Amino acid sequence: MKSVNIGGYVYSISEMFEQFMLIKKGEGLAKRTINEYYKNFQFKLGEFSLIIS
Template sequence: MMRKGLTRRKQRHVPVEFSLTITEMFEEYMLVKKGEGLAKRTIQEHYNNFGYFKTYIGKEHTAEEMTTELFVGWITYMIEEMNYKPGTVNIRVRTMRAFLRYCYEDKAWIYEPIHKSFKPIRAPTLNYVFK
C-alpha cells in the first residue's frame, strides 16, 4: 500500500528484441503528427530537421544509442562548426525535443528523458530605440 500523495513511476524498459531505429521511431511519430492535422509545411519542416540530425550522426542509431551527449554534440556542432544563428538552432532543437518527448513519455522507447537535458539556446536580445 502506498502512502497518500505518492505515485508509482512508470517502468522504463524496452525489450531488446523490440528496439527500433531512430528512423522507425521518427516515422511513427510523424504518423501521429499527420493525424493531428499539422500543416504540410510543418510536417516537411519536421522531416527536414530530422534529416539534418541524421546527417550529423552519420548512421542509423537504436534507442539504446540515443543519449543526451549525442544531442548536445549536435547543438554544439550547429553553433560552433556551422555558425548557425540561434533562431535556426532553436527551431531544430524544439523539433527534436518534441520527438524525444514522444519517444520517452508516450512510447517508452528510450530510457532517459533526453528532452529535459537540453533546451533552446540563448538568443541575443535586440534593443530597439524608438524615435
C-alpha cells in the first residue's frame, strides 16, 4: 500500500484514516456515523485494489 510523508513521518493510507477517525470520535460523532466511515473506507480500499491490480 502507498505511503505519504507528512512532516517527516511516513503514513500509510490506513494509518491516516485511523488518525482521521480519532479526530472524528473526539468530535463526538454518533456510533452509527463512525461505523459508516469504516464501511465506506473498506469499500474504497476494495476499489483502489482493483484499480492498482
